[in-house]
Amino acid sequence: MLRKILLLGALALGAAHPARAADTVDPKAELKAFRDYFVGRFPKVPLDDFVNGPYSMDAGLRKQWKAIEEFPPYEFAVDKGKELFSTPFANRKTYGDCFPDKGIGVRQNYPYFDAKSGEVITLELALNQCRAANGEKPLDYVEDDMAALTAYMAFTSRGKRFDIKIPDDPRALAAYRKGEEYFYTRRGQLNFSCASCHVQAAGHHIRTEVLAPALGLMAAMPIYRSEWGGMGTTSRRFVTCNSQVRAEPLAPQDELYRDVEYFLTYMGNGLPVSGPGARP
């Protein structure tokens, strides 16, 4: 009974906003509003610094991070990723054969909407599609090899600015919209949305952690997390976020997860790739 009362209370609070957003989809206008919101709320943070997540919000954390970056914990993953990336498959082809520019410096263009399949293709999915096309078994989306490959690809793209396209295709707009809906939808017994932490509570603490702002949130992926004691992919991050609010996670690379990555990365358009990152 108490749980029901708490839930109803939380739902009522969530519905307390006076104005309901329009049902039209205008990604460009939403991107501007999204960016303006964070820039206005954190006027001392340079725009490009939002990609550094909690370190853009907290001076103490930033100091620790600068020290950590002298011997980055993701360095081993980058090295391993480079090796995996350049090792030929059984048919002698490599990952590079599946990507534009041989896969070097392309992170900023992922995810993209694929008109042929009508779906959002993330970097992780593209890597496994590459493996499948070359007769290889898929990698686990939350394990080290996938993290290493994406870490290497992000590393070769550092500083390049995100340029996610939403083509004039109703299916692409629908994917964007579904991602947006997922991002703002409260879920789990704790009744949190992605936005609860990364919009409303951005810059605040949850226990000892500083919550990263949603602006630029995808730029540092994949990340080494001290909490995990290892690297984590975007898939792992989404699964963990869901579990932390007591929601059953979707399968890694579920269409909805890809859509939310599409939406959220688009919101960071124009910001530089900073991945792979290191987080507490």
Added chain:
Amino acid sequence: MRFALPLGFTALAAAGGLTFAALAGPADDFAAAYAKADAASKQAVALKTQWTTTVATLKSAQAAADAGKYDDAITLAKEAQALAEASIAQAEDQETAWKDGVIR
């Protein structure tokens, strides 16, 4: 002889003040409570709104029943049902409420 045992058992139960409903037993009561919780849980899964606590509570209910602790098992099954129904209510609310949080 074929009907002797049931008739005798019925007479014994009546003498003890038991009703036929009570004769269904706690295992059947648990099965009914669990079925309701499981149905609500499956609906939550279909709506992609399942809570981890619903899954854990359902498992605990089954474990309690397996250990013969039917009172605990029934309580847990009812709790799991309540959790699943709350998650469904959350999803129904959020069908439109999510728009209120969008940065405009």
